[in-house]
Amino acid sequence: MVYYEIPMRIHVNGRISELNSSYSLHDFITHSAKKNDFIVAELNGHIIKKPDWETTRLNEGDTLELVTLYGGG
Amino acid sequence: MKTQPIDIIEDTPLIIGKKAFSSRFLLGTGKFKSKDNLSDAIRSSDAQIVTVALRRIDLERHEDNIIEYIPENVTFLTNTSGARNADEAIRIARLAKAAGCGTWIKIEVINDSKYLLPDNNETIKATAILADEGFTVLPYMYPDLYAARELVKAGAAAVMPLGSCIGTNQGLKAKEFIQILINEIDEVPIIIDAGIGAPSQAAEAMEMGADGVLANTAIATAEKPALMAKAFAQAILAGRLAYLSKLPPAKEAAEASSPLTGFLYEHHDNVR
Numbered sequence: 263m264v265y266y267e268i269p270m271r272i273h274v275n276g277r278i279s280e281l282n283s284s285y286s287l288h289d290f291i292t293h294s295a296k297k298n299d300f301i302v303a304e305l306n307g308h309i310i311k312k313p314d315w316e317t318t319r320l321n322e323g324d325t326l327e328l329v330t331l332y333g334g335g
Numbered sequence: 336m337k338t339q340p341i342d343i344i345e346d347t348p349l350i351i352g353k354k355a356f357s358s359r360f361l362l363g364t365g366k367f368k369s370k371d372n373l374s375d376a377i378r379s380s381d382a383q384i385v386t387v388a389l390r391r392i393d394l395e396r397h398e399d400n401i402i403e404y405i406p407e408n409v410t411f412l413t414n415t416s417g418a419r420n421a422d423e424a425i426r427i428a429r430l431a432k433a434a435g436c437g438t439w440i441k442i443e444v445i446n447d448s449k450y451l452l453p454d455n456n457e458t459i460k461a462t463a464i465l466a467d468e469g470f471t472v473l474p475y476m477y478p479d480l481y482a483a484r485e486l487v488k489a490g491a492a493a494v495m496p497l498g499s500c501i502g503t504n505q506g507l508k509a510k511e512f513i514q515i516l517i518n519e520i521d522e523v524p525i526i527i528d529a530g531i532g533a534p535s536q537a538a539e540a541m542e543m544g545a546d547g548v549l550a551n552t553a554i555a556t557a558e559k560p561a562l563m564a565k566a567f568a569q570a571i572l573a574g575r576l577a578y579l580s581k582l583p584p585a586k587e588a589a590e591a592s593s594p595l596t597g598f599l600y601e602h603h604d605n606v607r
Contacts (some may be wrong), residue, residue, distance in 0.1 A: 329392060335388075
């Protein structure tokens, strides 16, 4: 894993997250959510399918949306 | 004299898209006080379709996923709540599909914050695109016949007119216009969505000939949600049976239900 002296900044769900290491999308989601079932990731406006999470790396300035299911009518 | 039991329920299933359902009750999963309340309500409702919504994950609170509280074999109908136009509804639908909750979508496009009325024009646009992409599309709409026809043409699998404004529990304020949809739209089921605040209102919708009822607030905010879910389920079935039995029309003048040609007058005559 690559460690940065200056944290990398990404936008996650409308807020800035600072990462001090290089994350794959899979690692970031596993770190951020209790379970990764029924989670969808949209990176810079494109949906990233779950099989591609491991090979997708987060980069400085990325905009990531992580959404899941909630109660609704 | 011995009588044979009569199977009074001779109904066809509710068919939406390629699926058939024995229950005509669609249950929303919002506003429940606890996830256990939700789970119990779904079970006692016998609903086979439940609506869910898509939201950003709260990164600071590691919450349980709602899916864990929904029984298996229930069809998820993801709504596009939060969408203000067709493009946003389409985006939410695609995200829902990618999240693994299937391709059943309740299109809900709202850009009015006071009455939360659906925008029929944007709903028609989103329906056309998503139906073309293979989604089973159930659009929530304002009960307008022209819009309903356009939704059918656009590929909607059902049409879901509002009974009254979302969450108001006001029942069938739009009754006369819903009746027009029921009378004129034969191609797809008509499911009454929004504003149904009591089992009696759900029964009334079914008596009118609606094919199903979607309710959420009235159940979720009841003191005993599971009990209310059961009450709704029974009311929807009662209304359906009343519709199938062909309700006689209302009349202006009274008409006795007991025979009045009677012995009383004859008796008086005899006394005289």
